[in-house]
Amino acid sequence: MSTSPAFAPAAGGDPGMPRHVAIIMDGNGRWAKKRLLPRVAGHRAGVEAVRKVTREARALGIEALTLYAFSSENWRRPDTEVTDLMALLRTFIRSDLDELAAENVRLRVIGDYRRFGTDLTEMIDGAIARTAANSGATLVIALNYGAQAEIAAAARRLAIRTAAGDIGAEAIDEAAIEAELDTAGLPPLDLLIRTSGERRLSNFLLWQAAYAELLFVDTLWPDFDGARLREAIASFAQRERRFGGL
Template sequence: MIRALKKWLIGYKEEARQTEEGRERIASLQKAPLPRHVAIIMDGNGRWAKKRGLPRVAGHRAGMKTVRRITRAADDLGIEALTLYSFSTENWKRPKDEVNYLMGLPEEFLRTDLDELVSRNIRVRMLGEEEGLPEHTLDAIRKFKEATKENTGMILSFALNYGSRAEIIHAIERIIDDMKSGKLSKDVLDESLIGQYLYTADLPDPDLMIRTSGEVRISNFMLWQLAYSELWFTDVQWPDFSKEMFYQAIEDFQRRSRRYGAV
């Protein structure tokens, strides 16, 4: 009994120490300008699982824990918007069992995380095409939106069935339709107008884009919105991406000089 009590006390003290260190780390980062919007390509779940002799879905399950960890970290820092590239329009080519598992993740996330997201005042939304998604996936997304629609804190967006080229084409089609109907004149066509027709119309463009697992490309993700974003790449696979690594990406962003084409 005494040994168990000592073990618990040691664990409690260690947790308290880590919590205090975390607060100090956050306070330090908040002294410099933070990115308003962070976008992440969560890459490497399948390779993480393969390296451990596990099925690919085990990597996605582990990746969900990282989603939870980084969402908390971003919210604690005071980031305004966090967008996670969850499922691309090209991902339908993956094995059927893997796709089916991924389509079930919003339901699982709804069961396990909705209460915390509501308590944190986080608003959940989806970026992408609803057409083609299973009804049970859409139902979970609708419940997330409804339960968090009044929240005024960080906006957590899941890019699901998302492809940036398709998004841009969709925006152009809508602009053409509004011009034909007389709602728009060709004279008002500019970058700002196009931005209003994208899925991210009410979001600032990402200041920082993070990609895990060693790939150094954008992969049809926010091609328009990332025009002046700072890019940060790591070889670490998404399930192993820690809160400290996220802080390192923010810290690196804060050291950069953003000139937007100026000298």
């Protein structure tokens, strides 16, 4: 039985240091509620947590950091909250893009972010283009992302290629599907963290998480910082990863 490149352990390097970490950033609303603040205050504090964690990830040498910023299900939230989230995304790009570029970080976005409208889409496209040639760490932001839709889209593309005669059905294996996913070209996902005490993946990186280590912490996202990221890495380093072997 062959092993898909997506699930194979990384060759070389420190086995205790994940190459690719993903985070479900949960708990902004509860953080604000505990402080009798509006939900947008929790989202603002969450943006500051993003800054702390991305800087620490770079300092640790993590190759790719994927952050679940806006799911395809988040459109169900009140219009005012969605508007606030989009405004914060604009602010983050304006205020942090220079730092990312200066630090040789490559920005990548997964999900159908074009639903956000022309103005924000152009801003995101510009940020991606500005950092495309960078060769350092990759910061991946999941926007209007849902893993089930991602997998279905990959299947459709492979079906179209099969119907056109470009590939045979026998060529559709794990590696072929992996190549069609939004995360193609990124290191395999090693560690997936969810904050706020919830114990579910919420339609995030379902394929990629097949052999990832999962860590659920009670810390609300605005309180998650560099020290807590290091604690998560220390927990990861203690785990034995066998990828189906002995």
